[in-house]
Amino acid sequence: MFKSRGAAWLFVLPALILLLLFKVWPIGVSFFESVMQTSFSGRRSFVGFENYSYLFKHDPTFWNSVKVTFFYSILVNPLIIIVSLTMALLLNGGHAFTKFFRTVFFLPTAISFSVVAVIFAVVLDPYYGLANSFLKLLGLPGQPFFGSQDQALWCIIWLSVWRSAGYWMMYYLAGLQNIPKTIYEAAEIDGANGFQRLFKLTLPLLTRTTSFVLVSNTAFNFLMFAPVYIITRGGPRGSTNLLMYESYTSAFVNSDMGRASAITSILLVIILVFSFIELKITKAKFEY
Amino acid sequence: MKKPVTIKNILIFAILTLTSAFFLIPLAWVLASSLRPAGSLYEYANPLTWKTFFPANITLENYRKIFVDLLFGRAILNSLFVSISTVFFGVLVSSMAGFALAKFRFRGRQLIFVIVLVTFMVPFESIVIPLYVLVRGIGLENSYAALILPGVGNGLGIFLFKQFFEEVPNELLEAARMDRASWFRIYAQILLPLCMPAIATVVVMTFMFQWNSLFWPLVATHSSRFEVVQVAVAANRMSEDTSWANLFSAAIAGSLPPVVVFLFLQKYFIQGISGTGLKT
Amino acid sequence: MKRFIVVLLVLFLAVGMTTAQNLEVLWMGWPKDQVMPLINEFQAKNPGIKIDIQLIPFGQLFQTIEVRLASGGGTPDVYIVDGPNTASYAARKYLLPLDEYFSPAEKNAWFKSSIKTGTYNGQFVSVPYGTSSAGLFFNKAIFEKYGVPFPSEKISGRMTWEEVVDLAKKLTIDIDKDGKPEIWGICIEQIDRPYLLFPLMQSLGAEVLSPDGFETKGYITSDKFVRAASFYGKLFNEWKVSPQGINDSAIAREYFGTGKAAMMLGNEWNIARLSKFTNLQYGLAPFPYFAGGVPVTPTGSWHVGINPKTANKEAAIAFVKYMTGKDAVMKWYKLNGIAPARPDVYAALPADFSNPMWQLFLHEMNNTAVARPDTPGYSQYELILRETFNAIHYGADPKKSLEDAAARIDRELKRFK
Numbered sequence: 001m002f003k004s005r006g007a008a009w010l011f012v013l014p015a016l017i018l019l020l021l022f023k024v025w026p027i028g029v030s031f032f033e034s035v036m037q038t039s040f041s042g043r044r045s046f047v048g049f050e051n052y053s054y055l056f057k058h059d060p061t062f063w064n065s066v067k068v069t070f071f072y073s074i075l076v077n078p079l080i081i082i083v084s085l086t087m088a089l090l091l092n093g094g095h096a097f098t099k100f101f102r103t104v105f106f107l108p109t110a111i112s113f114s115v116v117a118v119i120f121a122v123v124l125d126p127y128y129g130l131a132n133s134f135l136k137l138l139g140l141p142g143q144p145f146f147g148s149q150d151q152a153l154w155c156i157i158w159l160s161v162w163r164s165a166g167y168w169m170m171y172y173l174a175g176l177q178n179i180p181k182t183i184y185e186a187a188e189i190d191g192a193n194g195f196q197r198l199f200k201l202t203l204p205l206l207t208r209t210t211s212f213v214l215v216s217n218t219a220f221n222f223l224m225f226a227p228v229y230i231i232t233r234g235g236p237r238g239s240t241n242l243l244m245y246e247s248y249t250s251a252f253v254n255s256d257m258g259r260a261s262a263i264t265s266i267l268l269v270i271i272l273v274f275s276f277i278e279l280k281i282t283k284a285k286f287e288y
Numbered sequence: 289m290k291k292p293v294t295i296k297n298i299l300i301f302a303i304l305t306l307t308s309a310f311f312l313i314p315l316a317w318v319l320a321s322s323l324r325p326a327g328s329l330y331e332y333a334n335p336l337t338w339k340t341f342f343p344a345n346i347t348l349e350n351y352r353k354i355f356v357d358l359l360f361g362r363a364i365l366n367s368l369f370v371s372i373s374t375v376f377f378g379v380l381v382s383s384m385a386g387f388a389l390a391k392f393r394f395r396g397r398q399l400i401f402v403i404v405l406v407t408f409m410v411p412f413e414s415i416v417i418p419l420y421v422l423v424r425g426i427g428l429e430n431s432y433a434a435l436i437l438p439g440v441g442n443g444l445g446i447f448l449f450k451q452f453f454e455e456v457p458n459e460l461l462e463a464a465r466m467d468r469a470s471w472f473r474i475y476a477q478i479l480l481p482l483c484m485p486a487i488a489t490v491v492v493m494t495f496m497f498q499w500n501s502l503f504w505p506l507v508a509t510h511s512s513r514f515e516v517v518q519v520a521v522a523a524n525r526m527s528e529d530t531s532w533a534n535l536f537s538a539a540i541a542g543s544l545p546p547v548v549v550f551l552f553l554q555k556y557f558i559q560g561i562s563g564t565g566l567k568t
Numbered sequence: 569m570k571r572f573i574v575v576l577l578v579l580f581l582a583v584g585m586t587t588a589q590n591l592e593v594l595w596m597g598w599p600k601d602q603v604m605p606l607i608n609e610f611q612a613k614n615p616g617i618k619i620d621i622q623l624i625p626f627g628q629l630f631q632t633i634e635v636r637l638a639s640g641g642g643t644p645d646v647y648i649v650d651g652p653n654t655a656s657y658a659a660r661k662y663l664l665p666l667d668e669y670f671s672p673a674e675k676n677a678w679f680k681s682s683i684k685t686g687t688y689n690g691q692f693v694s695v696p697y698g699t700s701s702a703g704l705f706f707n708k709a710i711f712e713k714y715g716v717p718f719p720s721e722k723i724s725g726r727m728t729w730e731e732v733v734d735l736a737k738k739l740t741i742d743i744d745k746d747g748k749p750e751i752w753g754i755c756i757e758q759i760d761r762p763y764l765l766f767p768l769m770q771s772l773g774a775e776v777l778s779p780d781g782f783e784t785k786g787y788i789t790s791d792k793f794v795r796a797a798s799f800y801g802k803l804f805n806e807w808k809v810s811p812q813g814i815n816d817s818a819i820a821r822e823y824f825g826t827g828k829a830a831m832m833l834g835n836e837w838n839i840a841r842l843s844k845f846t847n848l849q850y851g852l853a854p855f856p857y858f859a860g861g862v863p864v865t866p867t868g869s870w871h872v873g874i875n876p877k878t879a880n881k882e883a884a885i886a887f888v889k890y891m892t893g894k895d896a897v898m899k900w901y902k903l904n905g906i907a908p909a910r911p912d913v914y915a916a917l918p919a920d921f922s923n924p925m926w927q928l929f930l931h932e933m934n935n936t937a938v939a940r941p942d943t944p945g946y947s948q949y950e951l952i953l954r955e956t957f958n959a960i961h962y963g964a965d966p967k968k969s970l971e972d973a974a975a976r977i978d979r980e981l982k983r984f985k
Contacts, residue, residue, distance in 0.1 A: 001393040002461070007471040008392035015385035016400060018441030023407040025422060026415035039983060060972070087307065090300050101304050103547050104312055110543035112500050112518040114627055118525065118535065123314045126813045127748060128334040128828065130317050137336055142748055147813030149962070162311060170492050170550070174485045208451060212489075216408070216444050223411040230627065231815065233955060236962045248413055252631040254948040254980055255638075255660075257417075264414040271409040327844060329822045357601040421639045506632045510592055510622040510644070512600075522625035523597040528837045528906065530818040531599075 034261035051262040061241060062263075068153065069222065069243045073274075076157045076221050081213060083165040088172030089202070102173075105166035113163065113226035120159045121146065121231045146231055149239045156227045156240055164220075168213050175209030176202070211282035215275045222271050243267055316341050318536045322350050326533035350537035354520075360538060362513070363520035364545060370432060370516065371498040374439040378494040379487055382442055386449020386486075387475055391461065401450075407443035412504065420507050434508040435516070439498050445490040452486040453479060492550065499546050517542045588618040589883045594633060594644035596870065597625040602903040609899075610890050617883045630947070637662045642877040645884045649694045651685045651868040652940040652950070655781070658688035659944035659984065664874040665691040669885050677894070681939045682909045685868050688942070694871035695892045696909035701836045701929040701937065702757075702764060702866050704732065704853040710751060710830045714739060719853035721924060723931055726854040726863055729768070729799065732831070736809035739830035750828070753809035757820045757834035760957040762950055763940065764833065767864040769796040770938055771857040781943030782981045785974040788953070789967075796858070797957070797966040805963045812961060824850075836929045840905030852925045855932065867937035869906065907933075945981040952977045 002008075037047045055062045087105055091098045108116060123130045124145040132142040146152050179202070187197050203210075225244040228234060234241035243263055251260035317333065317340060324332070324343040332340045354360040388394075389401055419438065420429075428434040456479065464474045480487070502518040521542050524535035595603065600623065607619050622644070624632050629648075636644060637657070649657060657663045670692060675683055682696035704719065704727070711718055716738055719727055727735075736753025743750045758764045766776050774792035777784060787793065803810040811829075814820045824832035825845035832838075833855075842848060857863040872892055874884045890896055897908045898916060907929065908914065914921045914930060921930070943949060956973040960966050 001458070002391055003393055004471065005392070005394045008388045008394040008397075011384040011388035011392075011471070011475070012400060015381045015441050015446055016403075018381065018437065019403060019407055019443065021422070022419060022438040022441060023410075023415070023443070024403060026418035027406070027410050029418035030410070030414045037983075060976070083307075087304075090304055093300070097301065097304070099551065101308060103551065104308055104315070106550065107315060107543050107547055108311065109496060110499060110546040111539050112502050112521065114502060115518075115521055115535070115539050118530075119314060119318055119539070121816065122329065122532075122819070123317065123333075125330070125333075125819065127811055128330040128823075130313065130333045130336075130340070133334045133336040133340075134313075141746070144813060146815075147962070162314070166311070167492075167496065171489055174488050178485045212444075212448060212451070219409045225413075233815070233958065235955065235958045236813075237959050237964060244411060244413075247411075249951060251413060252634050253951050254945075255634065255656075256980075256983070261414060264411055267411070268406070268409050272406070275405070275409070328826050329819070330826060330828075357599070359600060417635050417638055420635055424639065424641060503628055503631070506622075506624055506628050507635050510594070511620050512622065519625060522627055523599075523623060525626055526598060527596060527626045527629075528817065528835070529821075529841055530816070532818070 030261045031265060032261075033257045034265050035258075037258045038255075047258070051258045052266070055259070055262055055266070061238065061246060064238050065241045065243045065246050068239065068241050072153060072157065072224070072242060073218065073221050076160050077214065077217055079157065080161055080165055080168060080217055080221075081210065083161055084168035084213070085172050085206075085210075087165065087169045088176055089198075091169070092173065092176045102166075102169070105169055107166065108163045109167040111163070113224075114230055116159060116163045117227040117230035120155070120162075120227070124155055147236060149236045152232055152236055152240045156224075156232070159227050160221065160224065164217070168217065171209055171213055172206065175206050179205050207282050211279060214278045214282065218274050218278060219271050222267055222274075319540055322533060322537035322540050323347060324533070326350060326531070329532045350533040351541060354534055354538050354541065358520065358523075358534070359512075359515070360517075360520050360541060363515045363517045364542070366514060367499055367517040368545060370435045371495045373432070373436045374498045375491050375494045377436070377440045378442055378445060379490050381440055382445035382490055383449045383480065383483065383487070384475065385446045386451075387453050387479060389446065389450045390453035390456075391458070404443045404446045407441075408447075416503065416507055419504075423508055428508075430509045430511055430514070432514070435498075435501075435505055435514065438504070439494065439501075442490070442494060442497075444493060448486050448489055449483065452483045456482060488553065491553065495549065496546060517545075588616055589880050590618050590620060591645045591880055591883050591887055592643040593619055593621040593887070594636065594647040595621050595623050596629055596648045597623040598904060602900075605903070606891065606896050606899060609896075610887060613890075614883075614886060617880075617886065619887065637875070640877070642875060642879050644875060645878040645880050646872060646874055646887055648697070649871040649873040651682070651694070651696075651871050652942075652946045654686055654694040654871060654873070655688050655942050656944045656946050657873060658691070658693045661876060662873070663688075663693040664876040664878070664881075664884075665693055666695065666874070666885075667692050670695070677912060678909050679867075679911065679933055679937075681867055681933075681937050682871075685939045685942075686871050694873040695888055697872050697892055697897075698869035698906040699867055699909040699933060700869045700907055701855075701932045702767075702834060703836075703855050703925075703928060703932070704754075705824060705832045705834055705838060705842070706851050706853060707824065707827060707830050708849040708851055710739060710827060714741070718851055721851050721853055721928070723854055723928065727856050728859040729771075729856045730859055732856045733803070733807060733809065736803075736831065737807060740809045749808075749811075752811050752823070752829040754803070754831040754833065755810055755814060755820050755823050755829040756803075757817045757832055757838075759814050759820065760954050760961060762953045762957070763866050763868075764835075765796075765800060765957055766940065767855060767866050767938070768800060768858070769793045770864040771861040772796050773861060777941040777943060777949070781941060782945070782978075782985055784949070784977045784981070787974075788970050788977075789974050794967050794970060797960055797970060800957070801960040801963070801966055804961045815958075824848075836907045836926075837905055839925055852928060854928060855936070863936045864938050865932040865936045866940075867933055868939050869909070943981065944984045945977075948980045949977050952980070 034051055035046060035048060036044050038044050091102050126144045126147045135142055144151060145155050183201060184197060187201055223244050225242055225248050228240050228242050228245040229248065232240040234245055247260045247263035250256045320341050320343050323346050325345060325347050389397060423429055423434050460478065461474055464478055500518060502522060505516045505519055521538040524531045524538055603623060607621055611619055633647060678696040679699055682699050686692060686694040686696055706719055708718065716735060739751060740749045740753040741751040756764060769776060772792040772795060774790050774796060775787050777787055804812050814823065820832060821838065821841060823829045825842055825848050842850060855865045872888050874888060878884050894910060894912050897910055897913050901908050901913060952973050956969050959969050
């Protein structure tokens with residue numbers, strides 16, 4: 001560690017100014033909103049933690065949203081990591097087809113979530129969509145997908161994986177190519193086989209990438225709402241009612257900034273806790 | 289580098305093809321539908337025929353329509369400009385901050401780090417109103433600056449660079465200091481070249497973040513000359529109808545530029561880091 | 569010398585006065601090639617006013633309006649208003665009162681129900697731009713194929729819902745007996761939206777909201793309302809004549825247009841938008857009603873409002889009068905196909921509107937149309953009800969769902985009192 005305080009501040013200042021101005025200040029205002037209630041005529045009054053206590057004690061949809069959000073996150077995050085890591089491992093070679101497949105997997109990332117949601121609503125149409133056509137071809141019964149309480153959330157998970165895996169694959173590719181080939185050569189000389197190389201060398205060496213992907217993906221998925229807003233509107237029967245969707249409708253439909261901000265503050269705490277746990281887990285495994 | 293065709297290669301190819309099926313099929317259908325004359329949505333989805341993915345009459349009319357009648361090209365250019373500018377400034381600013389946080393001990397360091405972490409855990413939707421008021425207040429509303437600046441400061445990017453720089457041995461820097469190099473020279477000539485993977489990551493992250501932004505451009509600018517690509521794509525969904533053909537062609541056309549950018553970048557950043565002198 | 573200075577001053581002032589006024593307009597994201605001709609024409613006729621129009625995709629429209637207006641500035645100067653949101657915007661002082669700019673004679677140009685929607689607390693605040701109506705479209709080929717006589721396309725032959733269900737049962741056909749009909753009896757264009765479903769309740773005589781606009785308990789929980797809601801739920805769950813999960817009107821139209829549904833309860837814009845299905849032969853029957861009840865049809869659509877803090881009031885009013893005026897609305901109809909809110913446009917385009925389908929809609933707009941209720945809390949009222957209808961169509965118990973909804977809605981509406 002170096003002690004040149006002047007230099008340190010000069011280097012950190014541009015980012016700090018930008019973050020303070022365009023992120024911290026609005027976030028502060030948003031927290032401020034969560035302890036206020038704005039009446040319709042614009043009168044603001046300080047209400048302490050009433051917005052929060054209402055959510056915890058009297059709001060019927062809040063706890064359902066928490067349940068749905070946790071269920072979604074615990075499933076989607078590992079799934080995305082496994083899929084993107086696998087794709088990166090498979091596409092790390094210099095084979096002729098890697099460029100093509102990398103492109104194919106990456107393409108959905110450049111389509112906004114709103115449009116991806118529209119595409120999936122059509123492809124997974126309960127009666128005439130592409131997916132059901134394939135099932136019919138294979139002799140399987142058609143599925144209601146977004147129309148089923150049991151399947152709708154899984155469809156959103158599928159949608160998220162489809163849209164995001166290619167993006168995280170790029171990070172894993174960068175991480176993989178950062179591992180010098182000499183390490184593998186040494187391992188082969190030592191007689192390590194493919195699996196041992198994968199689990200004892202590659203994965204530990206990718207820990208930094210994994211921790212980054214995990215933390216940012218966790219935050220990203222806790223804040224997910226676009227497919228819910230476009231396709232399911234929280235249904236069927238609340239089975240896809242993610243917390244961020246609740247916050248979004250509170251803010252932009254109900255003009256209830258207090259409730260909206262209270263929910264996002266709660267989400268922030270959840271994300272911080274999860275991130276902290278994730279960082280601790282991945283750091284423990286890090287050996288070089 | 290030509291590798292021999294081994295069983296392992298065939299297996300890999302098979303797995304890839306299967307996984308690709310999941311990824312490719314919706315995309316292929318969207319692509320095929322965009323190349324068909326605008327008509328019924330489900331006509332070729334159900335039942336499934338070879339025509340589903342290979343249109344009988346291929347036409348570029350949908351693409352012509354969005355580029356000529358709906359000025360899609362302008363949206364792409366706007367997004368390219370905004371994304372590339374944000375990347376340039378973002379990499380600069382984030383790497384400098386990451387350097388400071390990783391290598392210097394100074395008062396306020398921990399606090400700044402917490403600030404950095406928290407900023408990417410808060411959803412944009414919860415800060416959009418105060419952010420808009422602020423941007424308007426400093427006179428940036430309806431400008432490219434309004435689109436670029438808020439995206440330059442990036443908590444994740446700073447976090448990434450910090451992690452990366454922490455692994456650079458201090459001896460390297462001390463040696464340079466003994467040679468009386470300025471901190472800026474050390475940053476520019478020693479550290480930056482070393483962190484290509486981090487730069488690559490931040491480039492991808494920042495570029496995609498800007499390329500995908502939909503709500504902020506709508507709020508922060510109001511003149512049509514600033515229209516960005518996701519707005520142009522989403523505009524095909526209207527209150528009383530959706531132009532499926534235009535929506536699909538716009539989605540495809542709007543997703544190609546990032547793909548091209550990254551295919552191009554792969555050459556420069558992801559490969560060829562063997563001469564970095566760090567890990568031997 | 570003095571004269572020179574005076575001339576200079578006059579020139580200076582003249583230049584100042586002819587500098588263009590800039591109007592910021594926030595508009596719905598209709599296609600550029602449809603909207604710009606109107607904008608260009610206005611600018612050509614009003615060289616002192618420059619229009620900076622922003623076309624916002626529908627999925628982001630209301631949120632963007634909220635952000636812009638909540639931040640309290642003078643822009644946008646003019647913005648598009650979804651009719652029923654008028655009360656919400658007006659209550660929050662986001663709409664300029666317009667009575668001094670529109671004479672009663674001018675206001676007569678629009679449908680009475682549109683004017684009513686555009687009025688809040690006795691003040692005229694949003695100018696009608698479009699309106700709507702709905703009816704029962706039916707696929708002639710399917711009716712013929714299965715030997716069912718066509719429904720009457722005349723007002724006098726308006727069917728009851730019971731008769732409609734009868735037809736729907738006959739025309740829900742599962743050809744390969746896999747449990748999924750290839751042809752559905754009826755599909756509902758906006759499957760869970762109060763807009764299209766209120767007429768069922770109102771046909772039975774139920775009221776959908778308290779007269780003061782702040783309470784739903786006792787109204788959406790009344791026996792009549794619940795009865796209509798149960799009927800609606802049975803379409804999907806008991807008689808199974810309607811497909812569940814069609815949550816986009818464009819998709820419902822695809823179903824009907826490609827022969828996957830024998831009937832569609834849908835809006836007037838389908839007359840224009842069904843034309844892309846070249847093989848479709850369809851007819852239009854009047855919106856059904858309940859036996860023993862009254863015929864009720866939905867109505868209402870877009871309005872235009874002015875920001876009270878605008879710095880360009882005269883220009884804004886000129887622009888609004890132009891866009892909602894007979895000429896521009898005629899052109900807009902030809903470009904876009906949404907029903908005009910002005911009767912004089914219908915009279916001026918006999919070629920378009922003299923056909924029986926439009927005549928049917930016009931009759932409904934003038935006689936059976938009931939506008940959506942007036943309440944500042946319309947957005948949340950509508951959203952919660954929509955979620956409730958959605959749950960009912962997926963099989964939830966109507967009575968319980970509506971009682972839960974009433975509790976949630978009333979809690980929200982209390983904030984607006």
